[in-house]
Amino acid sequence: MTAPTVKIVRTVAELRAQVGAWKAAGERVALIPTMGALHEGHLSLVRLGQKRARRTVASVFVNPRQFAPHEDFDAYPRGEARDAELLASVGCDLMFAPDVAEMYAPGFSTTVNLTGVSEPLEGAARPLFFGGVATVVTKLLNQAQPDLAVFGEKDYQQLQVIKRVVRDLDIPVEIVGAPTARADDGLALSSRNAYLSPEERAAAVALPDAMKAAAKAVAEGGRVDEAEARAVAALTAAGFRQVDYVDVRDADDLSRLGPGPITGAKGRILVAAWLGKTRLIDNMAVG
Numbered sequence: 243m244t245a246p247t248v249k250i251v252r253t254v255a256e257l258r259a260q261v262g263a264w265k266a267a268g269e270r271v272a273l274i275p276t277m278g279a280l281h282e283g284h285l286s287l288v289r290l291g292q293k294r295a296r297r298t299v300a301s302v303f304v305n306p307r308q309f310a311p312h313e314d315f316d317a318y319p320r321g322e323a324r325d326a327e328l329l330a331s332v333g334c335d336l337m338f339a340p341d342v343a344e345m346y347a348p349g350f351s352t353t354v355n356l357t358g359v360s361e362p363l364e365g366a367a368r369p370l371f372f373g374g375v376a377t378v379v380t381k382l383l384n385q386a387q388p389d390l391a392v393f394g395e396k397d398y399q400q401l402q403v404i405k406r407v408v409r410d411l412d413i414p415v416e417i418v419g420a421p422t423a424r425a426d427d428g429l430a431l432s433s434r435n436a437y438l439s440p441e442e443r444a445a446a447v448a449l450p451d452a453m454k455a456a457a458k459a460v461a462e463g464g465r466v467d468e469a470e471a472r473a474v475a476a477l478t479a480a481g482f483r484q485v486d487y488v489d490v491r492d493a494d495d496l497s498r499l500g501p502g503p504i505t506g507a508k509g510r511i512l513v514a515a516w517l518g519k520t521r522l523i524d525n526m527a528v529g
């Protein structure tokens with residue numbers, strides 16, 4: 243038996259031709275944007291797309307515009323052949339793997355910037371990040387014109403940012419959020435976990451543990467400020483060298499909740515912290 247393969251296209255014209263043919267045949271199309279270095283979390287997005295659409299397209303593009311000059315664009319893990327194998331193994335129909343010149347032609351000058359939900363948390367820690375994400379996702383949605391696009395709750399603020407952009411710019415697509423895929427010990431799967439040494443990987447479990455403990459305390463009526471402070475202390479004790487934030491926020495608009503107990507609001511706890519040279523983020527519902 244020959245191994246399954248996935249068709250790979252590298253130009254917007256080829257992408258449009260294939261998606262156009264499917265839509266002309268009455269088939270729904272789901273887009274799953276990724277930066278490659280695929281893992282089970284990405285594949286769970288493809289599977290969710292397959293439940294909602296006949297055809298799935300995964301884009302694989304390490305987007306230079308969402309990395310600041312000092313960030314890990316050059317070091318970001320890449321492996322197209324393995325990505326293609328994994329996509330084929332779950333029956334993804336098409337991999338869109340453009341190069342940088344295909345996405346950003348000479349003279350490229352437009353950036354999609356937003357306020358509000360993009361400003362705190364990741365937006366504060368990485369000022370260029372959401373402009374780069376909103377721009378590339380807007381482009382991918384215009385290029386593929388899918389019926390729906392699937393994004394992970396792993397990047398919860400990103401999911402809210404994309405929902406906002408799609409609503410604000412009237413992009414005719416349904417945005418679907420997918421639950422976070424985790425390792426057995428609870429660490430959220432991430433391409434950046436590949437940066438962790440074995441010792442750091444063992445210590446990393448403190449992040450989901452501290453997050454879960456804080457979410458539980460707040461859900462049980464505890465003070466937000468105390469739960470956040472305990473989580474920061476637990477991360478520091480476990481060897482995290484810097485905690486960018488542990489925040490309980492409104493699940494929809496990401497405004498701050500607390501400092502006292504939360505009543506009535508739908509909360510989300512969001513965490514970003516550094517283990518050595520690796521920055522990990524995670525989040526979960528409160529209650």
Ligand code: AMP
Nearest residue numbers: 276277278283393394396397422423431
């Ligand atoms: P990335 O390649 O890291 O930019 O992620 C591409 C998509 O996969 C984004 O929508 C992420 O939120 C999603 N994703 C990444 N890790 C996970 C995970 N562990 N579980 C679910 N979705 C994920």
